[in-house]
Amino acid sequence: ETGVTQTPRHLVMGMTNKKSLKCEQHLGHNAMYWYKQSAKKPLELMFVYNFKEQTENNSVPSRFSPECPNSSHLFLHLHTLQPEDSALYLCASSPTGDSGGEIYNEQFFGPGTRLTVL
Amino acid sequence: AQKITQTQPGMFVQEKEAVTLDCTYDTSDQSYGLFWYKQPSSGEMIFLIYQGSYDEQNATEGRYSLNFQKARKSANLVISASQLGDSAMYFCAMRDESYNTDKLIFGTGTRLQVFP
Numbered sequence: 001e002t003g004v005t006q007t008p009r010h011l012v013m014g015m016t017n018k019k020s021l022k023c024e025q026h027l028g029h030n031a032m033y034w035y036k037q038s039a040k041k042p043l044e045l046m047f048v049y050n051f052k053e054q055t056e057n058n059s060v061p062s063r064f065s066p067e068c069p070n071s072s073h074l075f076l077h078l079h080t081l082q083p084e085d086s087a088l089y090l091c092a093s094s095p096t097g098d099s100g101g102e103i104y105n106e107q108f109f110g111p112g113t114r115l116t117v118l
Numbered sequence: 119a120q121k122i123t124q125t126q127p128g129m130f131v132q133e134k135e136a137v138t139l140d141c142t143y144d145t146s147d148q149s150y151g152l153f154w155y156k157q158p159s160s161g162e163m164i165f166l167i168y169q170g171s172y173d174e175q176n177a178t179e180g181r182y183s184l185n186f187q188k189a190r191k192s193a194n195l196v197i198s199a200s201q202l203g204d205s206a207m208y209f210c211a212m213r214d215e216s217y218n219t220d221k222l223i224f225g226t227g228t229r230l231q232v233f234p
Contacts (some may be wrong), residue, residue, distance in 0.1 A: 031220065040226065041226065042122070042209075042223075042224040042225055042226050042227075043163075043209065043211075043222075043224040045221055045222065045223075048220070048221070053173065088161060090161075090162075090163065092163070094220060096220070105169065105213075105219075105220055106153075106165050107165070107222060108165070109155075109162050109163035109164075110162060111160060111161045111162040112162065113160040114161070
């Protein structure tokens with residue numbers, strides 16, 4: 001399998017449930033990202049991991065808990081979500097999370113998980 | 119604060135014609151990068167083209183070109199010879215290259231519809 005994969009593709013959960021989103025990249029990259037895409041709003045960066053270390057938390061509520069066990073895998077653990085958290089959650093990877101503009105460092109995106117919170 | 123503005127919520131173009139999607143940006147930094155991504159209905163974001171703030175020539179990638187006007191802070195995407203498969207959402211994004219973490223700031227997107 002190549003590129004960036006995300007599972008599940010669709011998830012419906014109640015506000016009291018606990019679920020996890022999974023992202024896997026097969027590109028040999030060292031940086032991984034979580035983005036949230038709500039209807040009619042720009043993509044919002046949530047978290048950045050560079051070499052398994054979290055380097056960015058964009059003021060995300062604690063009901064979203066990321067985990068990066070290695071450079072190829074990224075999880076987003078969800079608990080006690082709100083209906084306004086319903087969105088498309090996109091994962092991305094890039095060669096590094098700290099290019100300083102010296103390299104192209106294009107981000108490659110997965111297909112996303114469409115989350116609905118009831 | 120950095121900001122990307124895409125003022126066209128939707129655009130229509132006839133097949134084989136060219137279309138320009140507008141993007142303006144706001145930043146006080148001297149070093150930055152500009153990206154365009156395509157998002158079909160399947161959801162994944164597909165990278166199209168990149169322009170660095172110090173690049174003197176406009177970027178081109180096949181049918182895609184970026185009309186970079188630094189003084190006006192605009193980075194419009196030009197798609198030549200539109201195809202039906204070009205119908206999708208298009209997002210302009212900016213990367214601040216002066217900080218240690220690669221963050222992309224996205225615009226709200228433009229929905230392009232190509233008709234026969």
